[in-house]
Amino acid sequence: MKKTLRDRLTVGIFLGSLGILSLANAIAPKKDFSELENRELAKSPSMSLSHIVSGHFDDDFENWFSDHFIGRDFWIAAKSGARLLSGAIENNDVYYADDGRLIRRFPYADERKTAQNIDLLNTFSEEHGVRMGVMLVPTSAGSDAAKLPFGAADEDQDALYDKIAAELNADMLDVRSSLKENDCYFRTDHHWNEKGALQGYLAVCDYLQETPQEFTYEQVSDSFRGTMYSRSGAFWTKGEPIMRITPPKEIHVQLTYDGSTVTDSVYSEERLAGKDQYMYYVDGNHASVHFSTDAGTGRHAVIIKDSYAHILMPYLITLYDEIDMIDLRYYRDPVSDLLQENSDFYVIYSLDNFCDDVNMVFLK
Amino acid sequence: MPAFKTETHLVIILGMVFSSLTFLYAYLPIVLAVCFLCPKKYRNGWILLASLFFYAWGEPIYILVMIASITVNWLFGNVISAADDKKAKTALILCLVFNLALLGFFKYWDFLAQNLHAIGLNFIRPLKLGLPIGISFYTFQTMSYPIDLYRGRTVRQKSLISFGAYVSMFPQLIAGPIVRYTDIAEQLDHRSVTRSGFAYGIDRFMVGLAKKVLLANQIGMVFEQISGLPAVQQTVLTAWLGILAFAFQIYFDFSGYSDMAIGLGKMMGFDFPENFNYPYTAVSLTDFWRRWHMTLSYWFRDYVYIPLGGNRRGLPRQILNIMIVWILTGFWHGASWNFVLWGLFYGILLIIEKVFLLKHLEKLPRWCAHLYTCVAVLLAWVLFAFPDMREGLHFFRLLFGGGHAFADRTTLFFLRDNLLILIACFIGSTPLAKNLWARHEKQLRPLMPVLVIAALVICTAFIVDASYNPFLYFRF
Numbered sequence: 001m002k003k004t005l006r007d008r009l010t011v012g013i014f015l016g017s018l019g020i021l022s023l024a025n026a027i028a029p030k031k032d033f034s035e036l037e038n039r040e041l042a043k044s045p046s047m048s049l050s051h052i053v054s055g056h057f058d059d060d061f062e063n064w065f066s067d068h069f070i071g072r073d074f075w076i077a078a079k080s081g082a083r084l085l086s087g088a089i090e091n092n093d094v095y096y097a098d099d100g101r102l103i104r105r106f107p108y109a110d111e112r113k114t115a116q117n118i119d120l121l122n123t124f125s126e127e128h129g130v131r132m133g134v135m136l137v138p139t140s141a142g143s144d145a146a147k148l149p150f151g152a153a154d155e156d157q158d159a160l161y162d163k164i165a166a167e168l169n170a171d172m173l174d175v176r177s178s179l180k181e182n183d184c185y186f187r188t189d190h191h192w193n194e195k196g197a198l199q200g201y202l203a204v205c206d207y208l209q210e211t212p213q214e215f216t217y218e219q220v221s222d223s224f225r226g227t228m229y230s231r232s233g234a235f236w237t238k239g240e241p242i243m244r245i246t247p248p249k250e251i252h253v254q255l256t257y258d259g260s261t262v263t264d265s266v267y268s269e270e271r272l273a274g275k276d277q278y279m280y281y282v283d284g285n286h287a288s289v290h291f292s293t294d295a296g297t298g299r300h301a302v303i304i305k306d307s308y309a310h311i312l313m314p315y316l317i318t319l320y321d322e323i324d325m326i327d328l329r330y331y332r333d334p335v336s337d338l339l340q341e342n343s344d345f346y347v348i349y350s351l352d353n354f355c356d357d358v359n360m361v362f363l364k
Numbered sequence: 365m366p367a368f369k370t371e372t373h374l375v376i377i378l379g380m381v382f383s384s385l386t387f388l389y390a391y392l393p394i395v396l397a398v399c400f401l402c403p404k405k406y407r408n409g410w411i412l413l414a415s416l417f418f419y420a421w422g423e424p425i426y427i428l429v430m431i432a433s434i435t436v437n438w439l440f441g442n443v444i445s446a447a448d449d450k451k452a453k454t455a456l457i458l459c460l461v462f463n464l465a466l467l468g469f470f471k472y473w474d475f476l477a478q479n480l481h482a483i484g485l486n487f488i489r490p491l492k493l494g495l496p497i498g499i500s501f502y503t504f505q506t507m508s509y510p511i512d513l514y515r516g517r518t519v520r521q522k523s524l525i526s527f528g529a530y531v532s533m534f535p536q537l538i539a540g541p542i543v544r545y546t547d548i549a550e551q552l553d554h555r556s557v558t559r560s561g562f563a564y565g566i567d568r569f570m571v572g573l574a575k576k577v578l579l580a581n582q583i584g585m586v587f588e589q590i591s592g593l594p595a596v597q598q599t600v601l602t603a604w605l606g607i608l609a610f611a612f613q614i615y616f617d618f619s620g621y622s623d624m625a626i627g628l629g630k631m632m633g634f635d636f637p638e639n640f641n642y643p644y645t646a647v648s649l650t651d652f653w654r655r656w657h658m659t660l661s662y663w664f665r666d667y668v669y670i671p672l673g674g675n676r677r678g679l680p681r682q683i684l685n686i687m688i689v690w691i692l693t694g695f696w697h698g699a700s701w702n703f704v705l706w707g708l709f710y711g712i713l714l715i716i717e718k719v720f721l722l723k724h725l726e727k728l729p730r731w732c733a734h735l736y737t738c739v740a741v742l743l744a745w746v747l748f749a750f751p752d753m754r755e756g757l758h759f760f761r762l763l764f765g766g767g768h769a770f771a772d773r774t775t776l777f778f779l780r781d782n783l784l785i786l787i788a789c790f791i792g793s794t795p796l797a798k799n800l801w802a803r804h805e806k807q808l809r810p811l812m813p814v815l816v817i818a819a820l821v822i823c824t825a826f827i828v829d830a831s832y833n834p835f836l837y838f839r840f
Binding site: 003004006007009010011013014015017018019021022025026037052057061062063065066067069072075076079080082087089090092108111149150151152153233243254258304311350 | 384385386388389390392393396422424452559560562563566567571593594596597625772773774776777779780781782783784785809810812813816820821822824825826827828829830831832
């Protein structure tokens with residue numbers, strides 16, 4: 001190739017791609033909301049003089065410009081693909097694990113927060129004279145460690161669990177060993193799936209000395225792309241199923257969300273049309289959900305939890321007449337007011353979240 | 365981000381950066397288009413306008429400081445070139461006082477106030493003014509004009525607009541290279557942009573962009589993660605990997621910026637001086653500083669060291685001169701004691717080399733001399749990386765066995781996860797790729813347009829991704 005031709009090509013390609021992309025970007029329609037990121041995208045910046053002089057205009061403009069950049073999802077997937085091809089084993093702290101499984105890193109637990117949470121729970125239990133049943137669910141990075149790529153390094157969740165268990169004055173509902181088999185986690189999400197939650201249910205049955213029932217499963221979606229899908233940028237990953245979990249004997253249930261909205265199902269069908277289909281289970285995050293059922297066991301439970309508990313609820317309604325499920329992120333009333341004579345009190349968290357959560361201080 | 369405050373990093377926080385979507389897909393196309401559509405005689409005016417906008421992007425108020433600096437230096441230039449020697453000298457001194465006062469006020473006032481406060485003197489207060497972007501670069505740059513005018517090395521720039529275009533020129537405004545007036549005096553008034561020059565500019569710009577986005581930013585995250593590890597995961601090897609990552613980050617960040625500046629200059633018809641020459645291949649610290657941020661070293665040599673007498677007044681005086689230059693160099697990098705310490709470290713080692721070590725180094729096998737240089741440079745970067753000297757000291761302890769083990773799984777993780785980037789950084793620090801290219805230029809040349817487009821796509825993907833912020837609903 002002649003030098004002049006090469007120069008022409010270089011100049012043409014560079015100026016051409018800059019020009020075309022710039023123009024296309026300028027005229028492309030803008031979205032308000034990013035489904036993948038689950039957030040509102042930046043609004044166009046205010047052009048007022050005071051705003052410009054304040055020195056914030058540039059940041060606002062750049063945020064807006066990159067939030068709405070043309071083909072945003074394509075670029076993000078391209079970066080993730082480049083990471084994968086370059087031999088990296090993770091992107092944005094999500095491992096590319098065996099068979100396209102996306103597993104969140106759990107590099108280390110925050111020792112200070114962990115100790116504080118242990119303390120707060122012990123104090124609550126002592127003050128109110130209530131025995132705690134604590135289920136700390138290891139994350140996929142622990143249970144599925146064998147599926148992680150070579151070089152992965154994470155917190156030793158078994159050792160971490162043992163340490164916490166030793167310091168908590170509680171009955172530990174240990175699900176660790178059963179989660180190491182059986183494919184207990186979603187492939188594209190950080191939660192455990194219906195098989196994982198089943199192990200949780202079995203642990204509760206064991207705790208209550210109840211005979212477990214046989215549940216049936218019905219696939220209600222095959223297009224669930226969870227948080228790890230979003231975070232990893234591995235947008236080539238296929239969707240996966242969401243299961244409806246049905247007990248052998250039908251249970252009638254009434255759910256009251258946040259003290260007002262009432263429904264008669266633990267499933268939220270309309271969530272299957274959205275991005276985060278895990279919200280199918282008890283409608284995602286609410287400050288409080290009250291369950292009353294016709295299980296006829298005469299039991300009442302208070303559960304403080306993170307979202308790992310949601311998929312467990314279709315199982316637990318077979319064991320309790322009444323359940324108060326509390327999310328301390330949003331709930332500010334005294335939890336102790338919910339305790340009745342002989343209530344069972346559960347703490348259900350994923351292990352990584354338990355070590356990182358700062359909302360346990362609201363447990364009163 | 366750990367708070368290391370080199371100018372290049374302040375740029376990231378405050379101003380428009382070359383490696384941003386706004387620059388690549390809004391600012392640059394418009395600036396280039398207008399630059400080539402408008403008649404030649406208005407081009408300097410357009411460059412000035414575009415550069416002031418570029419500057420105002422991060423600093424809408426400090427643009428006044430920049431305009432004042434341009435005007436005052438230009439006016440002093442007029443006086444210096446017209447007056448007799450005595451008056452010219454007075455004018456030069458006044459002009460330098462003005463420039464240094466400007467720099468001193470914005471960059472060192474708070475530092476001075478805090479240190480006076482620390483020894484019980486409270487007559488000045490910290491003002492907490494932000495540092496105008498690139499002020500360290502452009503005051504040094506601007507000062508070369510009156511000095512060289514006085515020395516008779518250049519002639520007066522008649523046009524305030526052209527002079528303004530020189531001072532504010534956006535490619536090198538915020539992170540160098542430090543372009544002296546004499547470097548581009550000729551081109552300010554007469555320059556032509558050839559297609560091959562433009563194509564070279566593109567190649568160079570893309571190399572710089574790739575260095576910044578694909579290497580510096582990525583390896584920078586490794587340093588960031590390593591310096592934030594909890595004590596139980598701090599090991600000796602991880603610490604060495606961390607400081608190596610920092611060394612790569614700062615080199616590819618800074619030299620990438622210089623490449624982009626040189627490339628953009630070419631696109632507009634300017635030849636800026638080179639700023640880096642594979643510093644990590646140096647075989648002594650003396651050699652290192654002939655290869656690292658060359659325009660700064662040469663600036664200090666020509667405008668401080670030589671006027672002080674250089675090596676012409678005997679060894680003791682030379683040692684003093686070296687120390688002065690290196691304390692100033694350290695201080696120039698930031699108003700903080702760790703930078704002074706960093707400068708002192710180099711000053712002392714360079715004197716040792718000058719007095720006797722260099723002779724011995726030359727006799728050693730090359731790899732020994734190279735190893736000595738690398739270790740010294742890495743240790744110096746520890747001083748540089750941690751403005752909080754307690755953190756720096758802690759990191760030194762880790763490097764020399766203070767961790768709980770020599771290495772652990774975390775070390776393996778960082779090595780494994782960043783293997784290709786690390787290899788690329790090692791290769792990129794040497795002239796290997798460049799030599800290979802030169803040897804096979806005929807065969808490889810047709811690849812260049814392909815590489816340009818590939819680099820643009822990958823860099824754009826990484827830049828877009830940097831703004832990707834999935835709201836982690838499960839993280840509360």
